[in-house]
Amino acid sequence: MKESTITQEIIAAHNLTREEYEQVVAILGREPTYTELGIFSVMWSEHCSYKSSKVHLQTLPTSGPAVLQGPGENAGVVDLGDGLAAVFKVESHNHPSFIEPYQGAATGVGGIIRDIFTMGARPIALLDSLRFGPLADARNRYLMGGVVAGISGYGNAVGVPTVGGEVCFAECYSGNPLVNVLCLGIAPVDKLFYGRAGGIGNPVFYVGAKTGRDGIHGATMASETFDEKSEERRPTVQVGDPFREKLLIEACLELMRTDALVGIQDMGAAGLTCSSCEMASRGGTGVEIDVRLVPRREEGMTPYEVMLSESQERMLLVAREGAERIVQKIFARYDLDAVVVGRVTADGLMRVRDGKRVMAEIPVKGLVADAPVYRRPAVRPAWQDEVQRLDLHQIPLPRECGEVLLRLLASPTIACKATVWERYDHMLFLNTVVGPGADAVVLRLKGTERGIALAMDGNGRYVFLDPCVGGMIAVAEAARNVVTSGAEPVAITNCLNFGDPTRPEIMWQFAEAVRGMAEACRALRTPVTGGNVSFYNETMGQAIFPTPIVGMLGILAHIDHATTPGWKGAGDVVVLLGQTREELGGSEYLKVYHGLIQGRPPTIDLDLERRVQQCCLEAIRAGLVRSAHDCSDGGLAVALAESCISEPERHIGVEVNLSETGRPDALLFGEGQSRILFSLREADLGRLEAIALRHAVPITILGRTGGSRFLCTGRTFTMDLPVAALDQAWRGSLPTLLRQG
Amino acid sequence: MRFGIIVFPGSNCELDCQWVVERVLGQQADLIWHKEKDLKDYDCLILPGGFAHGDYLRTGAIARFSPVMKAVERHAEDGGLILGICNGFQVLCEAGLLPGALLRNTSLAFICRHVHVRVENTATPFTTACRPGQVLRVPINHNEGRYYVDPETLRQLNEKGQVILRYATTGGEITDGANPNGSLDNIAGVCNEGRNVLGLMPHPERAAEALLGSTSGLLLFESIVRSGRTASPMSR
Numbered sequence: 001m002k003e004s005t006i007t008q009e010i011i012a013a014h015n016l017t018r019e020e021y022e023q024v025v026a027i028l029g030r031e032p033t034y035t036e037l038g039i040f041s042v043m044w045s046e047h048c049s050y051k052s053s054k055v056h057l058q059t060l061p062t063s064g065p066a067v068l069q070g071p072g073e074n075a076g077v078v079d080l081g082d083g084l085a086a087v088f089k090v091e092s093h094n095h096p097s098f099i100e101p102y103q104g105a106a107t108g109v110g111g112i113i114r115d116i117f118t119m120g121a122r123p124i125a126l127l128d129s130l131r132f133g134p135l136a137d138a139r140n141r142y143l144m145g146g147v148v149a150g151i152s153g154y155g156n157a158v159g160v161p162t163v164g165g166e167v168c169f170a171e172c173y174s175g176n177p178l179v180n181v182l183c184l185g186i187a188p189v190d191k192l193f194y195g196r197a198g199g200i201g202n203p204v205f206y207v208g209a210k211t212g213r214d215g216i217h218g219a220t221m222a223s224e225t226f227d228e229k230s231e232e233r234r235p236t237v238q239v240g241d242p243f244r245e246k247l248l249i250e251a252c253l254e255l256m257r258t259d260a261l262v263g264i265q266d267m268g269a270a271g272l273t274c275s276s277c278e279m280a281s282r283g284g285t286g287v288e289i290d291v292r293l294v295p296r297r298e299e300g301m302t303p304y305e306v307m308l309s310e311s312q313e314r315m316l317l318v319a320r321e322g323a324e325r326i327v328q329k330i331f332a333r334y335d336l337d338a339v340v341v342g343r344v345t346a347d348g349l350m351r352v353r354d355g356k357r358v359m360a361e362i363p364v365k366g367l368v369a370d371a372p373v374y375r376r377p378a379v380r381p382a383w384q385d386e387v388q389r390l391d392l393h394q395i396p397l398p399r400e401c402g403e404v405l406l407r408l409l410a411s412p413t414i415a416c417k418a419t420v421w422e423r424y425d426h427m428l429f430l431n432t433v434v435g436p437g438a439d440a441v442v443l444r445l446k447g448t449e450r451g452i453a454l455a456m457d458g459n460g461r462y463v464f465l466d467p468c469v470g471g472m473i474a475v476a477e478a479a480r481n482v483v484t485s486g487a488e489p490v491a492i493t494n495c496l497n498f499g500d501p502t503r504p505e506i507m508w509q510f511a512e513a514v515r516g517m518a519e520a521c522r523a524l525r526t527p528v529t530g531g532n533v534s535f536y537n538e539t540m541g542q543a544i545f546p547t548p549i550v551g552m553l554g555i556l557a558h559i560d561h562a563t564t565p566g567w568k569g570a571g572d573v574v575v576l577l578g579q580t581r582e583e584l585g586g587s588e589y590l591k592v593y594h595g596l597i598q599g600r601p602p603t604i605d606l607d608l609e610r611r612v613q614q615c616c617l618e619a620i621r622a623g624l625v626r627s628a629h630d631c632s633d634g635g636l637a638v639a640l641a642e643s644c645i646s647e648p649e650r651h652i653g654v655e656v657n658l659s660e661t662g663r664p665d666a667l668l669f670g671e672g673q674s675r676i677l678f679s680l681r682e683a684d685l686g687r688l689e690a691i692a693l694r695h696a697v698p699i700t701i702l703g704r705t706g707g708s709r710f711l712c713t714g715r716t717f718t719m720d721l722p723v724a725a726l727d728q729a730w731r732g733s734l735p736t737l738l739r740q741g
Numbered sequence: 742m743r744f745g746i747i748v749f750p751g752s753n754c755e756l757d758c759q760w761v762v763e764r765v766l767g768q769q770a771d772l773i774w775h776k777e778k779d780l781k782d783y784d785c786l787i788l789p790g791g792f793a794h795g796d797y798l799r800t801g802a803i804a805r806f807s808p809v810m811k812a813v814e815r816h817a818e819d820g821g822l823i824l825g826i827c828n829g830f831q832v833l834c835e836a837g838l839l840p841g842a843l844l845r846n847t848s849l850a851f852i853c854r855h856v857h858v859r860v861e862n863t864a865t866p867f868t869t870a871c872r873p874g875q876v877l878r879v880p881i882n883h884n885e886g887r888y889y890v891d892p893e894t895l896r897q898l899n900e901k902g903q904v905i906l907r908y909a910t911t912g913g914e915i916t917d918g919a920n921p922n923g924s925l926d927n928i929a930g931v932c933n934e935g936r937n938v939l940g941l942m943p944h945p946e947r948a949a950e951a952l953l954g955s956t957s958g959l960l961l962f963e964s965i966v967r968s969g970r971t972a973s974p975m976s977r
Contacts, residue, residue, distance in 0.1 A: 152851050423850055
């Protein structure tokens with residue numbers, strides 16, 4: 001087979017700059033072959049190399065007492081005690097989901113699941129953070145419908161429950177939806193596996209589905225912005241087969257119980273290329289692969305295509321020499337291919353052969369360690385001051401606060417998402433103690449009395465208005481969500497969705513957001529264990545809101561600490577932890593009611609945040625708290641309303657009086673941080689006050705639960721609504737919006 | 742009592758069924774890979790939920806040809822108990838061990854949520870622990886759960902007391918609003934004429950612990966264990 005000669009056009013089509021190409025030639029000491037050019041192009045793509053983000057990511061705290069594995073492996077690992085470890089990571093599949101929503105989302109789910117079981121963990125939970133444009137647009141409804149169906153279709157059939165997540169809406173996601181998927185697995189601490197190729201001469205196995213032409217250059221596609229021709233990219237989106245992945249999970253976990261396995265890694269982005277050279281890089285070895293031995297489902301594939309295919313449900317593993325039969329026997333039981341395609345070598349080279357012919361011979365170090373790293377220029381955008389400017393005197397007060405509340409409850413970002421998560425199996429494995437719809441998901445940890453809490457959060461609007469503060473809030477709010485569920489925040493995984501990093505203002509947003517996140521992670525003692533960066537989220541030059549998504553993992557000392565937002569009975573006292581300031585910048589209220597995306601996001605004092613969280617946890621552990629809910633989107637009024645209606649079979653009203661002075665809309669709908677809404681028995685109030693005093697956390701008694709009305713009064717306003725009306729606005733909104741057209 | 746749980750490639754509720762049988766009920770439960778051809782000494786077989794063989798072609802359509810199914814049929818003929826949950830129900834229908842078929846939900850969407858079902862017949866080995874007309878709160882989790890059967894068979898099912906569970910309101914009324922998937926006559930579970938094979942779309946194993954929100958599914962498992970105590974397994 002004759003390979004194409006390298007021309008300027010071919011280099012450009014591979015997304016390599018002139019300088020990068022010169023570096024390739026320097027590493028090789030000669031011009032690359034066509035296959036080698038393809039390999040460099042995917043390994044040095046933004047998606048695989050993190051070349052624009054690396055210098056910033058290095059500033060994030062990554063170690064802590066519970067962290068067993070930080071960034072750099074397939075997923076992060078946290079110690080859960082009792083010999084168990086949590087393996088978790090979030091990853092984006094934004095670009096493929098825009099081009100082909102069903103398969104894009106489905107293969108996003110499949111990919112992150114492989115990252116988890118490759119470490120020896122059984123995947124037990126998925127969460128997804130989704131962003132779409134407004135549902136008035138038919139195309140956005142199509143994208144959302146496809147993404148939700150893809151997550152449902154793949155996740156349910158692969159047998160990993162989708163236990164939670166979030167869905168938000170804003171105009172900027174119309175041309176570029178976000179699909180971030182988090183997977184959690186549980187592994188024995190002493191049986192973790194790593195993506196390392198060790199033991200010179202050991203066999204390299206290809207296992208799982210056969211290779212086709214799908215997904216070639218998927219990683220490169222994910223490293224470009226979109227234009228009107230993006231639809232033509234449909235062939236670069238892979239097609240998923242959840243059934244095969246289910247078999248792959250079971251076969252790999254079974255193999256991991258033997259002593260045959262040395263190292264293992266999934267073939268995700270950049271397929272066989274990335275998995276083989278990353279394994280060799282981590283192992284400090286070389287690797288040799290004969291593409292002729294790779295199982296294929298299409299005829300006439302070139303070595304280039306085999307190396308770059310992103311066909312799904314495939315793994316690369318290194319077994320102990322002499323243990324080949326063990327591997328083959330296990331995979332045969334599941335009717336999966338398991339073929340020795342190469343060997344671990346001592347020469348530090350990635351050598352690709354096609355039978356006897358050598359198609360590529362590249363130093364592994366050149367592909368991974370010596371990949372380009374850029375400190376790209378970062379400049380604060382000229383418009384930043386303009387969007388931050390907000391004069392509250394110019395904002396008219398709403399005539400009827402009750403009407404505002406109903407509109408906020410019906411706003412799709414706030415509204416009940418049951419119509420989405422009822423399409424996901426969220427109960428499999430019998431762990432889901434608190435399911436989707438609460439502040440965080442709570443799972444029991446079988447074999448212990450403890451539990452795990454997981455939350456995903458990230459308010460792109462705040463980050464747009466002030467990237468540093470927005471980054472802090474993303475971490476703080478995710479931690480708060482875990483705390484209100486009864487868990488101690490332990491560690492995060494993050495997915496950083498931004499625009500084109502070669503634009504200085506995008507790079508500034510990125511650098512600032514990471515700075516804010518790093519500061520919050522340090523203050524709240526929640527190190528980063530890994531994650532993913534997704535740049536180039538732009539269509540026709542229009543970038544999304546910078547949207548860092550935080551996936552927070554917490555541990556409940558006892559599963560009985562699990563706490564939910566809904567009131568538990570009539571006659572309980574309603575209390576607010578923290579302090580309400582007169583803040584409206586960046587709020588959902590300003591956007592929904594006044595059509596403004598304006599001002600500075602709420603201020604955050606990380607020291608107060610930590611004290612509020614500690615106070616909340618202590619009160620929950622003392623058994624004082626009947627319900628707990630984070631005050632976030634829509635402010636205190638929405639938090640109160642949600643507590644009345646969040647449990648469909650138990651609606652309970654509330655009567656509160658807010659005595660503060662100041663604008664009623666700021667008081668009710670402002671999104672001031674570090675605030676938690678509690679309900680508790682009156683008899684326990686004294687004990688709560690003592691705990692709050694010890695943590696120097698202000699608390700305010702707001703009122704009492706009970707009845708069937710939502711009654712909220714203040715100095716200048718009264719809201720009096722039947723709870724059923726709140727429920728109708730909140731629960732009915734999304735199904736109606738999705739049905740239109 | 743010995744339970745055997747059949748594991749098809751693509752099954753995914755086998756570990757949950759094993760958990761409930763062993764940890765909650767204190768009975769024995771073995772996992773049986775679908776390539777097994779010999780099933781001896783089991784009192785009750787469970788066909789768990791999931792996506793057997795990927796549910797490609799049609800739910801349960803490939804699974805009925807799995808090597809283990811011959812032995813499952815013999816177990817049924819010998820009067821042994823078989824419980825088919827969700828995908829297991831679909832497989833039993835395809836295999837002809839239960840009448841009817843499960844079509845796509847009328848909403849054309851997968852549904853996972855708690856529903857209520859009313860116990861229509863307590864005189865079966867699966868329901869003796871229930872009160873007549875008792876309403877159980879159990880989750881459903883399926884895309885193809887709309888039970889359908891021809892009118893003549895439906896008449897016979899009703900006549901012979903083979904409809905075991907119907908979707909109902911919390912108060913036990915059989916209404917369209919309480920029917921989540923469009924099942925004929927709100928049917929959620931049926932048994933064979935010999936009453937030793939039960940198929941149901943709801944997942945009783947997901948409603949077996951208070952921590953997870955409901956314990957009413959446990960009644961079905963307790964009934965099975967109770968029937969094992971009264972009947973001598975050797976007499977079959």
